[in-house]
Structures are given as structure tokens and as C-alpha cells.
Amino acid sequence: MTDAQTPRTQPPIVLPPINLPEADRAREWVETRTREGLAAVRILADELRSAPPVEALAALRVWDEISLRLSNVMAVGSLWANVHPLEEVRTSCEHAQVVADRLATELRQDRNLYDVFAALDPSPLDVTAARLLDKTLEDFRRAGVDRDDRTRARLTEINERLTTLDQDFSRNIRDDVHTVRVAPERLAGMPLDWLDAHPADDEGLVTVTTDYPDSVPARMFVRDPGVRRDVTVAFLNRGWAQNEPLLTEMFALRHELADLVGYPDWASYDAAVKMIGTGPAIPEFIDRITAAAEAPMRRDLDVLLERYRQDVPGATAIDQADAGHYEELVRKEQLDVDAQQVRTYFDFAKVRQGLLDVTGRLFGLRWVPVHDTPVWHEDVTAYDVYDADAPAGEPARGRIYLDLHPREGKYKHAAQFTLADGVAGRQLCEGVLVCNFSRGLMEHDHVVTLFHEFGHLVHHVLAGRSAWTRFSGVATEWDFVEAPSQMLEEWAWDAEVLRSFATDAAGEPIPADLVARMRAADDFGKGYHARTQMFYAAMSYWFHTDRPADLTARMVELQAAYSPFPWIEGTHMFAGFGHLGGYSSAYYTYMWSLVISKDLFSAFDPDHLFAPEVARRYRDLVLTPGGSRDAADLVEAFLGRPYTFDAYAAWLTH
Template structure:
């Protein structure tokens, strides 16, 4: 088995460029995961001791702390293997190790001796000579100690420690229950009416003459878009929204209670107040206000769109009185086909997966000046044959490595996200990131193409932002309600006719017609109101579930759905059990719409007639993405735009 060198040690820094880590490939992953995590955790402990017993010079203390944070980030990346590794034993071991890492993180935050070192450093020798980045590291570190409860009495610190360990276990349980629970419906083949030929060909009847449709995205998305059988759509939606129910109902209640108690012990009025203190939005009340602001802006348009959907539904069902969420995708597709001349089944023929993946690399390479060099699996040593790896080059030098794990399988993370494998630190270790998605191997829906561009934006951010000195600000290390903005902006390139013409071709080799893309853009404007309203219903669940206790999360979630969405709740559904963002984003699901507001503002700097203009693309790359977390997000945006961010571009987009 190949072993990685110890990148966090002081001896690892050299004049030679760092190499990607060695993954075991066909070797012993169970041993490697343990050795990688425990070795890096041990290195973090050694570096922390250097902080506590070494020099009192500010820069030397921070340098030792940087080595500790680098090693700790490496150890924490073990969580990736719990989400993607095909061996359940490796996934379970990764969960165990992640608990150990998080336990140590908690200990560090409550370590008064360690805090005393940084407190003394802030006014001690060398503090005045620190540059802006080092001073920012120090300020954020002191803030972290305060938010961890280091200044609380011993009994409170002990309870905070218990709560942290409990929260880690509950979070793992919540995610595991979602990951391991693939549900399905079995239907007669004729009930696949409306589905594309390739979909029906890939879903042959079993020995009982029935077809199985699962809640995995390659099954779910096409059926909800094209399947004309309304009852099957309802059954499939119910299966999707009942993933991890009833198990996650109590898990979530327990997790919410832990978060509420943690915030109270730390002196905050609510978990959202604690959570937002380090975000752009600034306070829990600001989240509630934002939800109302977006809802008020979108509600009229959303109701108009639902009226259009209801009118179309009544063509099929004359007595229909309501449009359900599981109707919306199907009837939106029909409206776009009949009123905007956009047939999704025709559109998807231009997006075979392999062509889209290569096109994405070509587009982002041209836009950001990056080179993507394929790395053979025998060299990359990846964990599954589906994984494709690429070295990332800029100006002729390798600056990172990415791994694309894009198809579903048993035991794998069920949604779409970017995971850190290695945190980039200049001269020490190359950034490596993993894109985890669940796309079909055949034709893709255009909205899946948009999703792929979006998620890839996180990967680009991770690599470009991973070139600095400080682990603390490496990669996507900005405020958490900004992290989606760069990815949402990259979606714009998946809507441009000239961009799509570079890779969107059907089986005959014909390029997607510009007039079809123009129609797609016009059709895309339909549904913006319902999208914004539905997003606010999710954001409201995220916020209000955390703002106070609720005995029945299903009933309260349905109440919020009726208040903010234009689609009624699905009877018998318990969607909060499958709503994975309630873990990672906790009370902050508003982030997606908040980031969209900023993304539209960022995009306003680009020339729609030339999306590859080098001056603006390079400025964006260098002033926003490459900065990682070295400045507050608002300052990064202002540096690029030459002004503070505003709602104007988003409001104009909504009104189009």
C-alpha cells in the first residue's frame, strides 16, 4: 500500500513543488484511511504543543498554528470516505474517525492554556508587524475560542463538550439514514408513458412484469419531468420525501435540541443568532427578514405561474383545483413545450454525459486559464472505477488535482456536493477536491447540466483559493452564506448559446441550435416565481426549526409550506427527514437565495456578448476565487465590482 508523506510537518516545506497524496487504489483502504487520519491527527497534536510551549513571537506562534490547522484539516477530510467509499466497513471506520477528529476540535476550542497563548500574542512581541492575512488569522482564532465557550466556567465547558460530541454522532446518523435509504415504486411498464425511449429501455420489467423506479436522481428526475402518470408521480414523490422516515424524525429533534442548548450556554438568544454571527447576513432576525423580503417579491409572480400550470393541468383533469409540487415539474415541462416551443426530450439529446463533462472542462479551462490533464486511475489510486481524476494546471504549473465521482451507487452520498480531500497550502500541499454527484451515464436533462456547472464551481473555488499560505483561508473559506454565489454565477455559462455550441451535440453530431437555446432561456423565465417561493419554504423550515422547539416537525413543516410555498404539502410526507441540508446548513438554507442575489450582481460585470472576455474573467478569478477567505465576502465582491453588492440585478432577473 502506498503512503502519503506528512505534508503538515515543518520538514515537508521545500523548494520543490508538492505532490498529490497517494491513494491506495486497489490496496487496503481500511488501513489507509485509519493511518491517514490518525497520522494527521497526531501531527496536529504535536504542532499544538509547539504553539503552547514554543516561542512567544506572534509570527512563530501563528506559523505553528498554521501547521496544526493544516494537519487537522487533513484529518477532518476523513468524512469524505464515509460518503463515497463503496466498502461499508470503510464508511463506518470513517465515521468513527470523524468523531475522534471532532472530539479533538472541541477540546482545542475549550483549551484555556491554548487560548491564553493567542490572547497574549495579540498584544505581545511581533503583533504589530503581522501582515493583514496573519492578523486576520489571529482575530478569527480568538473569535473561534470565544464561540467555543473557552471563557465559560468548568461545568459549562464540560456540558459544551458533551453536546459537541452528541451533535457529531447525531449528524452522522442523520446523513447515514438518508444515504442508506433508497426507496422505490414498482409499476407496470405501460405506466412509463411519456418517458424517453432510453429511459424505458433502461427499465425493463422484472420476473413479475413490473418496473422498479427508485428515488435516486437518474430515476427520479426524468420521471417527475416526463412521466404522464400522475399517480405514479405522487407515489414517487411520497417515497422521495419519506426517505429516512421515521428514523430521522427523532434524530433531528435531538440535534435541534443540542443546538438550542449549545447556543443558550454560549449566551445567544437562539441557534440562528449563534449561526449567523459569522455569516454575511449577521443575525437570526436578518434571516427572517430576508425570507419575508424574497417571499413578498416573488409571491405575485409565483401565483401567476401556478395559475398557468393549473390551466394546463385542467386539459388533462378538468376538475383539478390545485397544482401539487409533484405536478409542477411535469406541467412546467408541458407549458415550456407548448407555449415556448421547448421540448425537454429534444433538448436532452444534445447532452450526452461524456460530452457534457468534457465541455465543462473546456469551458472552465478557457474561462479561468486552467489546464485539465487526465490522471490514469493507476496513478490516481481512486476508490471506484467511476472516478475520473485530473491535474489542474495554471501558467504551466500544477496547482491541484480534482476527482469527479458523478454516478450513483449503493451507499454513496445521494445528492450533489464538493468535498475537500486536501486543503491547499502554498509550498506544503496541493489542494485536492472531489465532486460527488448522481447523474445518468447517458443523456442529461439541461437542468442537470446546470447543476454540474454549479457544483464544479465549488471545485474551481477550492483549487484556486488553495494557493495561499494560511490553511484557515484556503479554498471555499469565506462566510458560508457566500459560498454558493460563485457556483451560481457559473451556471450562466450553461445557458449561453455560444458556450453550449462548443459541446452540446446530438447523436448525429449536430450542434444545439441557437434558436433552441434562445427558446430555452425564454422558457426558463417561467417558474422563477414558484422557484423563489419554494426556496423560501425550505429556508423557513431551516430557520424556524432552529429558532424554537416544535413537538411535531411534520405538522410545523406543512404549516411553513402553506405559508411560503404556492404548492400545498404532500399528505403523508415527512420531507424534513430527507432534507440533508438541515444538518450541514443547519439554520442557514437561506444561503442559496442570498448567494443568488450576489451571483446575479457578480454576473452583471460580464459582457453577455463575450462571456470569455479575458480582462473581466481574470479579474474575477484573482479578486474573488483565488482569495479564498483572506477578506470578508462583501469586500471581495466590492473589490471585483468596484462597489458594494446590491439587490438590483436579482430584482431585474426576477422581473424578466
């Protein structure tokens, strides 16, 4: 049941967090947990087949227990396959994902189980349980339960191979860290703290990696264009060339799967359970954003090119190797924002604590450090989560882990991972934030990213008291899940919010007028950044529908059609574009969510961002329900009307 349905007169149920193992026992723990969890799933499924409950609610309870146990195996497998420092543990976790996915596919294709649910009488069910029954039957059908034995067997093969391909694709990106070694004098322009942390080696050279704490500042600040280009090319070629054949096979198998269950292509199959509804609506949305961004893109691109021509006379275009650097120069010289000055206010430790303070105040939560629990790496910190107004002795509503710095073998981007889905009275909600930030000073863009990703974690925790596993946490349609996180970014741009934790070495808070200039400077380039996103979205969509034989050639065509920046010869950025795995054909969702997030934020008063009434309504009506209602209904309940394109369009063209 949801928070609103839980009677406060009942004694609180204390749910313990997962008892994680010490590092030297991690592999054994994962293998035991996987074996026992999947064995329990098989027993429950056998009971459901042989003696199905007559009442719909009872049958759904058994199915939900199956879902919870599968989720527990998959969640740990997904997390540790990406972050555990021991390769043997990562490998065991990848295997756990494969066998769990195989069993999940087997269950969804089981005609006897489908018949159990298809025969149930839904009339006694409440709205949420009836929704669960509808979703369960839909899952069976999308898995091909109504196909013949041969087709179901082929679907099983496809699903298992797709799991392996996705793991290999992600692993190649994670492990393929490129380096550029340069003489120290060629790094002129880099921040002093970065240079201090990167001394020259025995050969007198400094190593710059393609990990974000190196590649982002190098591309922004280094004055030497040759170094910027070398770092950019190295970054754009992560995962090349081992990932192209994997992606080609992945796209073909996804298309075959969609065809076998009655869809014209993978994008149509994938979109059917999203807000957008249909595959052809995706390029229509991409083209709508492309058109809306045209004028602001041209306006700011002309400014960028004009500044570039001061150093490169006669230039007719600027590419990614130089765009970030010259964007920084425009902001510094014309908009009076120096990113190197800005970063002096964002010490990582202060930012992390500030984030907890801000989100605690906004959402009515307390984050209490946990010092006596095993973690998978010394960088990881744990917190128990309580309602701010919870009486003494009230149990935690969840536990979070923060794993925020890069290391060898770790996931290279930023994401929230589920450790445990929270289910009321049965299991504590646990989530993990995985990022790759500097241990010292942070660029403000990375502060914004931290707020964004933490938004997913807040959503996971607040929706972690669902009555059903299927609706727990960030379980809304996939093209909505980014909207709450994108909206939380707004708090990382507010002067008063930032001044509460952003202080320089002398303890002076960041000046309000500097924050105002930062916000104005951030608006510069939003048109061409939107067009860059549409290039990525178009690539995501057309790779799946066209399934080109030459991915690089098709990427170059799409870049010319959508991106403001021309292709850099010899680069293959798609090979390191990890979203082609998890988001598949639906990278448009970031922009779709941004449209909604701008509308959501319109309900807040920018001068009173912590106003309790609107914050509480947002928490209770949008975040806490998880996936128990359609996302469009959640948004309408909060705004009092359906969402529109208006707020986004006004922001983009401002």
C-alpha cells in the same frame, strides 16, 4: 501567500498529491492516517502550551500546522464516509470524523492555548495574519473557552453528539433508497433511452428508484398521474421515520450549545460569522424574497393551473406530484421547448469534456487526466490542474477527482468535498466533485447543476495557494460560497458555449434558437421556485428557533405560508432534507448568494462571456483570495462598488 504575492523568480515547489491506497488497503490507511495525524496535533499543541513562541507570526504558524493536520483527517473522513463503496471504510471514516472533532473541540476550549494567543502582540503582523489571529481568538470564544469547567465539559459532549447525529441523519438519507415497481405500460412518456436501461424484471415490472436519474425524469415525463404520485411520495419520505427523532435532538442540542456560549438561539450563533450578521435578519430576508416573488409566482402559477385544469377540470391547486410534469407541458406546448428533445444534445461524456473546456478557457486552467493513480471506485476520474500559461515543468496547482454517477451507499445529492486544503509551499490542493448523474443522456437542469457544483471545485483549486489553512479554498462566509457557483451556471445557458459541446447523435450542435427558447422557458416558474426555496429556508430557520415537538405539523404550517404547492398528506420531506445537517438554520444562504451572483454577473458582457480582462479580474479578486478577506470586500473589489439587490430584483420580476 497569495498568487499575487508569490515571486515568480523563485523556483517552483513541487508538492505531491495524496498517495491514495488501493481499495483493499483503504480501511487500514484511514485508521493509520487518523492515528498519526491526531498524534502529531497533540504533540504540536503540547509544545505550544509549554514553550509558546514569543512572536505572533511564529505562534500562528504552529497553530496553522495544527489546523492543517486536523483538516487532513477530517477531509478524508468526510469524503469517504459519503462515497467509499466499502461499508467498513465508511464506518472507519465516520469514526475518524468523531475523534477529530472531539480533539478540535478540546483544543478550542483549552484556556492555556487561548491565553497564548490572547497575549500575542499583533502589531508586526500583515493584514492577513492579523485577520487569522482575530479569527482564531473568535473560534476559542465561540467554543466556550471562557466558560467554567462544567460548561466546557457539557459543550464537548454536545459537539460530539452533534457529529454523531449529523452522520446518522446523512447516512439514513444516503441509504434509504425507496423504489416503486410498475408495469411498463404505465411508464408511457419516459425517454426511450431510460426505458431501454430499465427492462422489466421476472415479474414483468420496472423498478423506479428515488435516486435522481430515476425520480427526476419520472416526475417530469410519466403521463400516468398515479405513478408520478407514487414516485413523489416515495422521494419525499426518504429518511422517514428514523430521522425525525434525530433532528429533534439535533435542534435541541444546537440551541443548548448556543445558549451556553451566550447567544439567544442557534440561528443567532450561526449567523454571527456570516454575511447576514444576526439571526433575526434571516426571517427578514426570507420575507423580502417572499414579497418580491409574489407577483411572478401568481402569474406563472395561474398558467400552470390553467394547463392542469385541462386534464383535471375544476382543480383549485396543483401539488408537487404534478407540478413538474405540467411545468414541462407548459414549456413544451406554450414555450416550444421539449425537454426530451433537449436532452438528446446532452450526452454525459460530451458534457463532462465540454465543462472542462469551458472552465479551462474561462479561468486560464488546464485539466490533465491522470490515469495511474488509485481511486476509490472505477467511476472516479482524476485530473491534475495547471495554469494554462504555465511553462513546461511548472508543477500542478492542484488535483481534482470527479465521482459523478450513483451507486449503493453513496451520497445522494451533489456537492464538492475537500480532499486536501492547499497551502503554499506545504500541501497541494485537492478536491472532489460528487454527483449522481445519468451515464447516458442528461436533462439540461442536470447540466446546469454540474456547472454549479464544478464552480465550487474551481473556487477550491484557485484559492488553494493560500499562506494559511484557515483561508484556503472555499473558506469565505458560508452565505457567500454559493455565489460563484451560481454565477457559473450562466455559461451553461449561453448558446455559443453550449454549441461547443452539446451535439446530438448525428453530431449536430444544439440550435441557437432552441437555446433561446430554453432560456425563456427557464424563466417560467422562477417566482414560485423562489417561494419554494423560501419555504425550505423558513423551515431551516424556524425548526431551529421554535424547536417544534411535531416537525411534520410545523412543516405543513410553513409550507402553507411560503410554498406555492400544498402539502401532500402522509409525506415528511424534512426527513430527507440533508441541508438541515450541514446548513442547519442557514438554508437562506442559497438565495442570499443568488442575489450576489446576479450582481457579479452584471460585470460580464453576455455577448463576450470569455472576455479575458473581466474573467481574469473575477478569478484574481473574487476566487483566488479564498477566505483571506470578507466576502463583501471581495465583491466590492471586483464590482468597484458594494453589491446590491437590484440585479436580482430585475431578473426575478422580468
